[in-house]
Amino acid sequence: MRTRTGERLPANDMVNDSRLKVVIVGGGTAGWMTAAALVKLLPTRCQVHLVESEAIGIVGVGEATLPHIRGFNEKLGIDEADFMARTRATFKLGIEFRDWARHGDSYIHPFGTFGSGQGELDFHHYWNKARQEGLAVPPMNDFSMAVTMAYMNRFALPDPDPSLLESTFNYAYQFDATLFAPYLRRLAEKMGAFRTEGRIVDIELDGESGNVRAARLESGERVEGDLFIDCSGFVSLIMGKAFNEPFEDWTQWLPCDRAVAMPCQTQTPLAPYTSAIAMPAGWRWRIPLQHRTGNGYVYSSSFTTDEIAREALIGAVEGEPIAEPRVLKFQAGRRKRSWVGNCIAVGLSSGFLEPLESTSIYLIQAAITGLVELFPEREISSIDRDEFNRLIDAEYDWIRDFLILHYHATERSDTPFWDYVRTMDVPDSLLEKIELFRRRGRIVKHREGLFLDASWVAVYLGQRVLPEGHDRRADLIAQSTLLQNMQALRTTIREKAERMPDHRSHIERYCPMAEAA
Numbered sequence: 001m002r003t004r005t006g007e008r009l010p011a012n013d014m015v016n017d018s019r020l021k022v023v024i025v026g027g028g029t030a031g032w033m034t035a036a037a038l039v040k041l042l043p044t045r046c047q048v049h050l051v052e053s054e055a056i057g058i059v060g061v062g063e064a065t066l067p068h069i070r071g072f073n074e075k076l077g078i079d080e081a082d083f084m085a086r087t088r089a090t091f092k093l094g095i096e097f098r099d100w101a102r103h104g105d106s107y108i109h110p111f112g113t114f115g116s117g118q119g120e121l122d123f124h125h126y127w128n129k130a131r132q133e134g135l136a137v138p139p140m141n142d143f144s145m146a147v148t149m150a151y152m153n154r155f156a157l158p159d160p161d162p163s164l165l166e167s168t169f170n171y172a173y174q175f176d177a178t179l180f181a182p183y184l185r186r187l188a189e190k191m192g193a194f195r196t197e198g199r200i201v202d203i204e205l206d207g208e209s210g211n212v213r214a215a216r217l218e219s220g221e222r223v224e225g226d227l228f229i230d231c232s233g234f235v236s237l238i239m240g241k242a243f244n245e246p247f248e249d250w251t252q253w254l255p256c257d258r259a260v261a262m263p264c265q266t267q268t269p270l271a272p273y274t275s276a277i278a279m280p281a282g283w284r285w286r287i288p289l290q291h292r293t294g295n296g297y298v299y300s301s302s303f304t305t306d307e308i309a310r311e312a313l314i315g316a317v318e319g320e321p322i323a324e325p326r327v328l329k330f331q332a333g334r335r336k337r338s339w340v341g342n343c344i345a346v347g348l349s350s351g352f353l354e355p356l357e358s359t360s361i362y363l364i365q366a367a368i369t370g371l372v373e374l375f376p377e378r379e380i381s382s383i384d385r386d387e388f389n390r391l392i393d394a395e396y397d398w399i400r401d402f403l404i405l406h407y408h409a410t411e412r413s414d415t416p417f418w419d420y421v422r423t424m425d426v427p428d429s430l431l432e433k434i435e436l437f438r439r440r441g442r443i444v445k446h447r448e449g450l451f452l453d454a455s456w457v458a459v460y461l462g463q464r465v466l467p468e469g470h471d472r473r474a475d476l477i478a479q480s481t482l483l484q485n486m487q488a489l490r491t492t493i494r495e496k497a498e499r500m501p502d503h504r505s506h507i508e509r510y511c512p513m514a515e516a517a
């Protein structure tokens with residue numbers, strides 16, 4: 001094995017070191033997130049060796065994140081302001097959906113809760129009761145601190161005091177995806193991760209166990225390990241190519257399979273949210289960063305061509321383009337198992353769900369959390385492996401249903417794409433969730449993780465899925481009190497948001513962009 005500077009370690013150092021040797025194949029966002037987490041959190045249990053090829057490069061998109069990333073960064077001891085300055089990041093309070101249920105509709109899926117968080121029931125139950133009783137209630141979005149701040153272009157950090165309205169929102173980052181992995185690389189190498197540059201040309205398997213023995217490089221070098229993490233991206237060098245682990249294709253529910261991406265100069269105010277704007281054969285993202293705006297059209301090749309999509313994107317972006325449009329191809333779905341033998345697939349090598357709700361980096365984080373919690377002793381236990389695969393399956397299934405909801409709950413039939421998603425069959429697990437919400441506004445509970453009740457409420461209502469009944473416990477508040485409270489709450493939310501600094505000036509004070517190094 002080699003040290004960080006490349007020299008070979010004396011053999012007896014290797015013998016004395018009882019830590020598992022983890023080889024990470026690939027140095028994109030998945031590879032360096034995994035490397036940084038393992039060296040930081042399990043320094044006595046593993047040594048980390050990452051192999052990547054600069055000539056192959058990284059996928060280089062993935063600019064919008066979810067609030068969970070803050071927990072990941074904190075565990076790594078990352079200073080937020082430094083991180084944001086060097087990745088040229090902005091704050092993200094949620095995702096705006098334009099034209100999804102009908103042309104002209106717009107709503108935000110906010111990070112945080114609706115209402116003041118103080119009632120006996122979740123706020124949407126009171127709102128729903130008031131709506132059903134014919135009271136003149138404002139839209140649900142007006143009762144979200146995050147949405148109100150987003151539409152006013154305001155930002156301040158949340159207050160830690162849970163009794164305050166200013167604690168009811170959360171935030172994530174929008175950053176330059178090409179700067180995130182290098183940022184983590186510096187951190188991981190400082191903490192002891194080794195890196196080898198080179199193209200892997202072969203994966204050697206053990207004839208008896210089927211486990212990976214080594215990755216062989218173009219240079220002839222062999223990199224051996226006890227545990228291999230496949231972070232090689234869509235090519236899926238170990239899980240897909242060497243192990244031939246089946247891929248579950250979800251294209252029938254999530255038909256988008258391409259994106260054309262093209263950044264442009266920022267000409268509008270710096271929005272603290274990502275936009276997802278419906279297009280004839282998919283949707284378009286708009287992600288404002290400090291130095292530019294990221295744009296891309298995610299579309300289905302069954303319903304349009306690369307050329308039409310490219311032209312549509314060029315026609316839609318709001319600023320001067322700063323790069324040529326680039327087409328990326330993908331397939332919605334996941335590997336049947338993410339941990340097989342002594343290899344764990346993390347990132348695009350394990351599966352992909354389109355970026356509508358910015359979930360890929362979250363899925364990387366979920367896999368790393370599972371890996372750290374179930375990290376093998378000397379022997380790999382099939383019980384740990386099965387539990388890891390169960391956790392990842394649950395994450396993928398939950399996100400899949402949430403994404404399908406956005407498409408299926410539409411009234412649009414104006415293009416073949418929208419007509420297809422509106423009328424397609426959807427998984428039973430999603431139908432059950434929609435039916436439950438339609439009855440009395442109840443949300444199917446998820447034990448932990450992503451997209452809890454407020455997220456589902458935001459998307460159901462934004463997509464015009466409305467409950468037909470209401471939770472009777474909301475009847476305990478008199479109609480007049482309910483309406484009065486709601487009006488007062490709405491006014492207070494607006495006043496509090498108005499007093500916050502605008503997003504750009506907060507960034508200029510807190511984390512103005514700096515050189516990447």
Ligand SMILES: Cc1cc2nc3c(=O)[nH]c(=O)nc-3n(C[C@H](O)[C@H](O)[C@H](O)COP(=O)(O)OP(=O)(O)OC[C@H]3O[C@@H](n4cnc5c(N)ncnc54)[C@H](O)[C@@H]3O)c2cc1C
Pocket residue numbers: 025026027028029030031051052053054056057058059060061062063064065198199200201231232233234235237259296328330346347348349355358359360361362
């Ligand atoms: C259009 C699009 C938009 C997206 N938007 C978002 C978003 O907004 N938010 C979000 O969370 N995610 C988003 N994602 C997903 C996100 O980009 C990825 O999850 C993330 O970048 C992780 O990629 P990765 O590290 O798995 O793969 P990659 O970035 O592809 O890295 C693969 C690594 O493996 C190496 N490698 C491959 N083959 C070899 C070889 N033979 N030898 C040596 N090294 C090799 C490469 O050099 C590279 O270092 C988006 C993805 C797409 C396609």
